[in-house]
Amino acid sequence: MLSHKIAALCAAALFVPIVPAQTATLPAPPANGEMGFVFAHFAPAIHQGDQDCPDGPVATLRDNYLQTQAPAERLRLLEKPNEAELTRRWTGYAFGPQGTNICTHPDKFDRPPQRIVQGKVAQGLDLDGGADAEGCDHDPFTSPTGQAGVDNQMWRAMGCVRTWRGVDGTGGDIVRGLTQFLISGEHTQVLLLTGVDSLSDDPDVTVIYANSEDRAVVDAKQNFMPDASYTVVANAQHRNVLKGRIVGGVLMTDPAHIRLRQSWGQGSERDIRGKRTEYDMTKARLRLTFQPDGSLKGLVGGYQPIWNIMASASIGGEGAATTAGYDCAAMYAALKKLADGDRDPATGQCRRISSAMEVLAVPAFVNDTLPATRVAQQ
C-alpha cells in the first residue's frame, strides 16, 4: 500500500541519527520471533546541563509573591517577626475568587511563566523533522551525543523545576515517584515484539505497546524481575499496535497516537479534568536500543497535552501550592508559551507539547489474548 510505504519512509527520515548498538554481543532472537518486555523505568528524560538554569531553579510561590511587593515591603516581610504575616499573605496568593486555587485552576490566574531551561542540550527525538505545519515555532535542542533537531519543549518548560531536574545526575522526585508507581502497578506498561528475525537488523517488526493490570514482580531490592508474566489489558484503547523496524540494534517505531492508562494520583474528584489521567502522546514513537543483557533502553517521544505535564502538581491542588510551594500558574504559563504541537487553527495556540520519556524495559512474558488489531499509522 502506497500510503503505508510513504508513512514508513517519512518516519525513517524523521528520526535523528542513531548510535549503533553493540550488535555483536546481542543475543539471538527467540525462534518464534516473539519478545516480551515490562517497563522498569518510565519518566521524563533528564539532562542536567551546566547552563540550563543560570538564575537558579524555578521560584516558589512564596518567592513569586515577594516579587510582587515593593522592595521596602519585601524586606519588611522577610524580617523574622513578620514571618506569620508573610506566610498568611503568600499562601493567600494561591487562592482566587470563587474557591479557585492556583494548582487546581492554574488557567484562572494570570502569572508570568516560570524560569525555563536556557541550555541547548536535552534528550529527546526529532518529532517534527524540522518543521511541523500543525505545530508552533520553537528552537530544537541538540542531544547529548550531538544529534540536532531534538524536540522536547516539555524539558525546556519543566527542566528548572527542582522536583524534575534533581541534582548531580540523578533525576528529581518525579523520576523516583513514577518508578514507584510502576512498581505498585499504577501504570504497568509492557511491550510485545512479534516477527523479530534479528536484534541487529529487521525491517518489519510489530510492536504492541500496552498496559497490563498486573502488578510488577519485583525482587527484595525492588528491582523488576526478568521473566515475569504480564497480561495485556482487555481495553483496546490502551493496547497500541505499532509498526517498527530494527536498525543497527535499535528498535524504532513509526509515528502513532499512543495512549496508555495511568492511575496514579488522587481520585477523580480532585483531577482537574474530572477523570483520571492517561498518557496521551500524538505523533509518538519509540527508539529503544537492545542491550547485551536482553533489556531495552531508550526514549519514548511524542506530543502530550500541556495539562498532562503538570498533572502531578494540579492533582495536588492547594496542597501543591501551599506545602510544596508550586506556582502552578507560572508552570502553566510556561507550558502554554512553549507548546509546539497541535496548533488551534482558530487561536494559533498550540495545545500539546513535545516530550521525551526515558525508559528501560526488561524481558518478560507477555500474554496478548486480544484479536489482531490494525497497525496504528500516522
Next chain:
Amino acid sequence: MIRALYFLAALGLTACSAEKAPQSVSAEPSFAPLKAPLGQIVAMRRLTEAQYRNSIADIFGPDIRVAGRFEPIVRPVHELIATGAASSTISPAGLEQFDAMARAIAAQLFDADHRAQFMACAPRDVAAPDPDCAARVLVPVGRYLFRRPMTQEEVAAYVMMAGKATASSGDFHKGLELALAAMLVSPHFLYVVESAEADPESPGDLRLDNLARASRLSFLLWNTTPNETLLKAAEQGQLTDPSQLAAIAGRMVRSPRLEDGVRAFFADMLLFEKFDEMAKDQIVYPRFNPDVASALSEQMLRMIVDQLVTQKGDYRDLFTTRRTFINRALGPLYQAKVTSTQGWVPYEFAPGDDRAGLLGQAGFLALYAHSGRSSPTLRGRAIRELLLCQPVPNPPGNVNFTAVQDVTSTAMPTAKMRLNAHNSDPVCAACHKITDPLGLPLEKFDGIGAFRRQENGAPIDTAGLFEGVSFQGNIGLGKALAASKSTTECVAGRAFQYATGRVPADDGALAGGIEQDFAKDGYRIASLFLRVATMPQAYRIAAPPLAAPEIAMTTSKGVHP
C-alpha cells in the same frame, strides 16, 4: 456445616452436599447424652492447627474466624508430627492461646448476626438462666466438638456453667458463650481421645471402639472432624464391622475431600513446617521475595494432589512427572510463562527438562539448602530420611566446614569439588557417601531452586549413584527413586504411622505387607489410605492402656469443671 443444616432440617430436606457440609442436628441421637460409659482411653492425640481450623469450619461454618497462635507439636526425631501428637502436652502459654481463640469463636457464634443459626430454641427470658434451652443448644454442639455424645455429667456441668454466667451477666447468650468457650478448651476437643473396647476376636485384648474409629477415619482421610454420617455409623456400631468399615472408608477415599487428607499427610511426611522458618540471604538471592516463599509449599502440594488424587496416578511417577502448577510469583524462578493473572495454572515441563518430578520443584530444592548456597548434603539427607525412611546420623560436633563453606573459591568452584576436599577426612566421608550421591544430581539448582548452568563459571557435574545405579541429574535421580522398593515401602510405613500415631515394633514387616498391597493396586494413594484405614492391625491396641477414664466434671455447686 452444622448451621446450614438447621435450615435443611427445618425444610425437611436432606443434605445433598453432605461431604462439605455434613453435619445435621437431628433430635436423635444428638440430644441424647452418652448412656454407655466411655471406653478405655488408650491414646490422646493433639489436634494439629489444620485439624483445629478444619473442625471449626466444618462444625460452625467457614466464616467463623480462628485467630491466634497454635503451640507447635514437637516432631520426634525421624518421625511424624502425627506420632508427636500422641505425646504432646499443652503448656500454660499454649493453653492461654487456645482459650483466647475459644472465647473469640464462642463470641462470634452467639453474636447477633450468628446466634439464630445455632439456637434450636429461644430462652424464656433472655436475661435469665434457662437450663432446658441451654442444653438444647449445647448438647448437639458438644457432640460434634467431642466427636461423641457428651456424658450426662458433662451436659450438667456445661449447662450449669451457662446458667451461672447468665445470672452474672444478665444475658442468656453470654452464658452460652462462656459454656462453649469452655468446651473448646476441653481436652476432649483439643485432643482426639482414642478409646477402646474388648476385642471379641482376641479375648483379653483391646481394639478401638466405634467412636474412636470415626475420628480415626475422618482425620486420616479428610483431616477434619467426623461428620454426621460417620458419627451415626459409629453410634450404630458399623465401624467395628469389617465389611461396613470397608464400605464407609471406601466412600471416603473416593471423595474429593481425600485431597485434604493427602495434603496433610505429605505436609507431615515432608516436614513442611520447615517452610515457616525458611530464610534466604537477600543479598545472594534477591529474587527470593515473600510471594515466592509462600508459593513454594503450595506448588509442591498441588503437584502431589494432582498426581496422586486428581490423576489417580502411580506414587512412583511422582518423581518423574512433568506436570506441576505455577503462579505469577514463581514464573521468574522457573523462567516460565504464566498464562493467568490470578491463582495457579497447570504447567508441564518440556520433555527432557531436568525439573521433572517432586525433587525438581523449587520448594524441595530451597527447603533443603542453606540460606546462601545449595547443599547436596542437606538434599541427599532429606531424600534418604523423608522419602526412603533411612535415617542419617548427625555430624559430630567438631567438624571442620571450612572447605564446603568457601562458596567463592576459584580453586574449588563447584560444590562437588568442595565436598571432595571436605571428604578427605574419612570420618566425614562415611556419612557423605550416603547423602551426597543423591544431592549432587540436583546441583544445577541453586539455593532457592533456580536453574543454573554453571557455578562460579565452572561446569556442574550432576552424576549420581543410588543402589548401585549411576545416573545424571534430577531426571536420573527421579527414575532411580521411582524404581526403588525403599521408596514405596517408606511411604507405606509412613501412612500407617500417620494413621495410628505410633511406630509399631514390627515396623519393617508391617510396612512390607502394606507395600505389597500398595503394589498390587498400582501404587495408588487412595488404595494405600484405604488399606491403613481398614486393616485390623491399625485398630489393635498394642500399648498398655492409660489409666481408667475419669471425666473431670461435676454438677456440684461451686466446683468448676
